[in-house]
Amino acid sequence: MKLAIETIGLTKRYGSLTAVSKLNLKVEKNTIHGFLGPNGAGKTTTIKVLVGLLKPDEGTFKVLGQEVHGDMPDVRLRMGYMPELPKFPKHLRGWELLDIYGRMYGMTKQERVEQIPKLLDMVGLKGREKDFVGKYSKGMQQRLGIAQALLNEPELVILDEPSLGLDPVGMVEVRELIKEIAKEGRTVFLSSHLLFEVEQICSHVAIINRGELLISDSIQNVSNKLSKPSTMQVEVAKPSNKVVEAVKKLSFVSEVTQDGNKLIIELKTHDDVRAQISQEITKAGEVIVSMSLKEQTLEEVFMQLVTKSQGGRAE
């Protein structure tokens, strides 16, 4: 397994407050890895350590296979970073800023001339590139932040709360943009406190709370590992005890209750067992009107984890 990010026992303290505690995080290459946690969980602190803005108090970390110690520009050459609510110098025009940053990445004039208009178009800033950044709205600065993070065609893109401060349309656009970035074979590591955002665009997720990593795996595995068994609701034409008993006998069913025409079936498994259940009901002579499976969402898994880590008290 090739790793884009690996932290070993990473700890960062602010005085007596431990913002990140013994974090062991692994981010696989070519994935969109969400970094989820409530406000103040330690997401931004972790990211700031990864990009060299903060020094860890303990532990080590590798970025793109290279162990990072102190100020290492050659590591930053291979990555792009968008800070949370990025701020850029107001005196520069949009294209000037990207041009200067491009020079810092060692891009040739030819590369800059090709790449900058492409990125401005991609983030929807085409036509506003000659305006001073000071005239940009918060959303436009956010888009410029994404553009500058992709300028050097990085192997690893780190985005800290990329849709913060965006309007709903902007949020959707940014999510689509992130999916596009990942298609180009890059690793995207993005922090967010928006569960649905992570669920929609990420293949993997790491959940952090109070500086401690609670879980890190693929979204599917996280749901499977932590979610409670699913519940199936089947509406039948004429419910009878015979049907209830028949369904109860199935090995993966733990409980069946009847609510009018509806059978509420508690499952022991996360597997898709709709076919077996419908077969059993039909065999018992019943007609199925509708059937729905209620699975636990990432949000429910997240709340369950966070509440547990806070000693059963949700904040």
Added chain:
Amino acid sequence: MRKRELSWKTRFWAVVRYELLWNIRKKKFLGVIVVAFALATLSLALPVLLSNMIGQSLSQNPNYVVSTGAGIGGLGMFLFAIVIVMNSISGEFESGTIVPLLTKPVSRTMVFLGKLFAALITLLSAYAVLFIYMAVGGTIVYGLQNNLHLLPLSLFGTILSTFLWIAVVLAIGALSKSSLIAALGTFGIFIALTISSPIISIFSDQAWILNYVPGGGTTGYIAGVKPQTPYVPGIAISTGTDNIAANLINYALYPSSNVTFFKMSALIGQSQQLIELYTESLSIVLLRSIAVALAYIFGFLLISWYAFKRAQMLE
């Protein structure tokens, strides 16, 4: 994803460009330039106006330009230093624009040196234009000028003197990460030295101390050379770091002369008496002021570099 080589030169010039565009677009800087030219124009035009008012023609002065330089005194140097670098480091921390900059593949040392070099270019350009303006204006008002070839020496001295204040502003700014504290702190030092220097210089026999602090220093006289008024024994010179330009010119004109230092005696009747303290060669006075300026510049820049390199982005 392209592999790029990091060229030191390309990245350094990118930082210089980033900073230069900021310097020349700052409203504060443009304001000081306008004021400096307005004052220079006034100093040239006022004698003409006054002499016309009293009906006398202005006498020719072939040494006007070389003795005046750009007409930038201690306050002028202090103001130029403030407007050029008060935001350079601290301002970027305050606004958050330092975050995207420090996550580019440029080392902090390179960012620091780039900012410093941009300040030097800005200062050199502003002063050079001012010197040329004064040279042309002085020739128009006071006739053909002698020793104009010494002007680059004066320009060098003025830049060196201003750079001391630049180093002070940068150090306070890098330590406090506040532009206001950088400006007010430097202003406090400037005012304290400006007020105390003449008092110590005239009334104390410990005036030599002023040779080792930034500012105007103590006052001495090149004995026997063209006394400016009947009350002083020769050309008055100040020994401090603010007067390197004037002393370079004095040394070029009177290379083997000595400087005598006096203190003011207590009032005897209605007249004051000058008591001779000591005499030393002008070359010593000049070399010492340059050495002291360089030591302060190096010291303060070292402090700013260290504070900048160690700075962590906590917010």
